[in-house]
Amino acid sequence: xxxxxxxxxxxxxxxxxxxxxxxxxxxxxxxxxxxxxxxxxxxxxxxxxxxxxxxxxxxxxxxxxxxxxxxxxxxxxxxxxxxxxxxxxxxxxxxxxxxxxxxxxxxxxxxxxxxxxxxxxxxxxxxxxxxxxxxxxxxxxxxxxxxxxxxxxxxxxxxxxxxxxxxxxxxxxxxxxxxxxxxxxxxxxxxx
Amino acid sequence: xxxxxxxxxxxxxxxxxxxxxxxxxxxxxxxxxxxxxxxxxxxxxxxxxxxxxxxxxxxxxxxxxxxxxxxxxxxxxxxxxxxxxxxxxxxxxxxxxxxxxxxxxxxxxxxxxxxxxxxxxxxxxxxxxxxxxxxxxxxxxxxxxxxxxxxxxxxxxxxxxxxxxxxxxxxxxxxxxxxxxxxxxxxxxxxxxxxxxxxxxxxxxxxxxxxxxxxxxxxx
Numbered sequence: 001x002x003x004x005x006x007x008x009x010x011x012x013x014x015x016x017x018x019x020x021x022x023x024x025x026x027x028x029x030x031x032x033x034x035x036x037x038x039x040x041x042x043x044x045x046x047x048x049x050x051x052x053x054x055x056x057x058x059x060x061x062x063x064x065x066x067x068x069x070x071x072x073x074x075x076x077x078x079x080x081x082x083x084x085x086x087x088x089x090x091x092x093x094x095x096x097x098x099x100x101x102x103x104x105x106x107x108x109x110x111x112x113x114x115x116x117x118x119x120x121x122x123x124x125x126x127x128x129x130x131x132x133x134x135x136x137x138x139x140x141x142x143x144x145x146x147x148x149x150x151x152x153x154x155x156x157x158x159x160x161x162x163x164x165x166x167x168x169x170x171x172x173x174x175x176x177x178x179x180x181x182x183x184x185x186x187x188x189x190x191x192x
Numbered sequence: 193x194x195x196x197x198x199x200x201x202x203x204x205x206x207x208x209x210x211x212x213x214x215x216x217x218x219x220x221x222x223x224x225x226x227x228x229x230x231x232x233x234x235x236x237x238x239x240x241x242x243x244x245x246x247x248x249x250x251x252x253x254x255x256x257x258x259x260x261x262x263x264x265x266x267x268x269x270x271x272x273x274x275x276x277x278x279x280x281x282x283x284x285x286x287x288x289x290x291x292x293x294x295x296x297x298x299x300x301x302x303x304x305x306x307x308x309x310x311x312x313x314x315x316x317x318x319x320x321x322x323x324x325x326x327x328x329x330x331x332x333x334x335x336x337x338x339x340x341x342x343x344x345x346x347x348x349x350x351x352x353x354x355x356x357x358x359x360x361x362x363x364x365x366x367x368x369x370x371x372x373x374x375x376x377x378x379x380x381x382x383x384x385x386x387x388x389x390x391x392x393x394x395x396x397x398x399x400x401x402x403x404x405x406x407x408x409x410x411x412x
Contacts, residue, residue: 066202088231
């Protein structure tokens with residue numbers, strides 16, 4: 001497998017949101033606007049790349065029965081580091097995403113990639129896999145956020161297009177499920 | 193592939209992983225502690241600057257806590273040439289749609305509201321999150337109003353007050369009023385204790401009556 005395909009497969013063939021259907025909690029919770037979705041996606045990407053690299057490096061040393069606890073400690077430590085760094089250097093972004101950063105620890109994508117890919121592959125391949133899956137996740141979240149923001153708030157990336165209120169349901173939880181469902185159908189139709 | 197698990201190597205591995213993780217966390221915490229404190233201070237100072245009249249002291253160095261009805265608020269006195277020109281009050285409420293809302297409310301010495309600013313909230317984007325839009329009618333309608341004024345009842349119109357709620361965000365609007373009210377109660381409490389304020393305007397008398405009521409309620 002070429003190095004490039006490691007990245008592209010995460011965006012299309014194994015898109016974490018629309019194909020693998022992993023990490024639904026942040027997908028539904030954070031995509032109320034395109035910019036929130038994108039921020040969450042990028043934060044997850046950061047953790048995913050680092051956790052994949054660390055885990056692929058230490059995997060041969062970990063006895064199989066304590067694999068999961070060790071991976072969780074690694075991921076939780078990385079997320080907390082990210083939280084400190086964001087709080088210190090990008091407080092504005094932290095203010096919007098702060099609530100969802102700790103959720104990355106329990107994001108199935110991160111642990112899923114650690115189990116399914118990182119522990120069996122080299123550090124470089126794992127990093128590329130992290131970039132691919134992370135970008136796929138970021139794109140999906142941005143698109144879902146974009147659609148919800150457009151329909152629910154009549155705005156694009158925070159800029160109001162038309163005055164007035166859109167279909168409020170799309171900003172609330174039911175809208176998240178609707179948009180996710182329709183986009184999943186469209187994505188899988190287009191992929192074939 | 194992974195090694196065979198024995199009791200010894202499992203304990204050793206988990207111990208090592210946790211030890212390294214905590215060492216790294218401790219290190220990052222130590223490095224980021226000061227920038228985090230500085231960022232928070234900058235945010236507070238920015239909020240103070242936006243809600244009170246011009247001042248030349250450092251309100252965050254003279255802050256003090258006030259507790260009314262079991263709710264803690266922080267008061268930042270703004271002074272110019274030693275005279276108090278206003279108070280910025282950081283107050284919060286837990287009645288928001290998405291949890292806590294923390295506001296910075298600026299008061300003139302007579303108790304009227306200068307401006308308000310949202311420090312943190314978790315309201316729904318596109319709905320309740322409109323409270324952060326400082327130009328919107330909802331936010332500007334508080335400016336210049338005195339909560340002690342009988343012609344301005346600080347509850348949303350739906351509940352019989354004088355505040356226009358944000359469309360489809362009545363819970364958030366109620367919580368916002370609640371937080372402003374908490375700030376006002378804290379302001380009254382602080383003003384009562386503050387010896388520097390000697391002249392009592394009618395508004396302050398009214399304010400003091402309200403504080404006494406509040407403290408009586410607290411005693412009950």
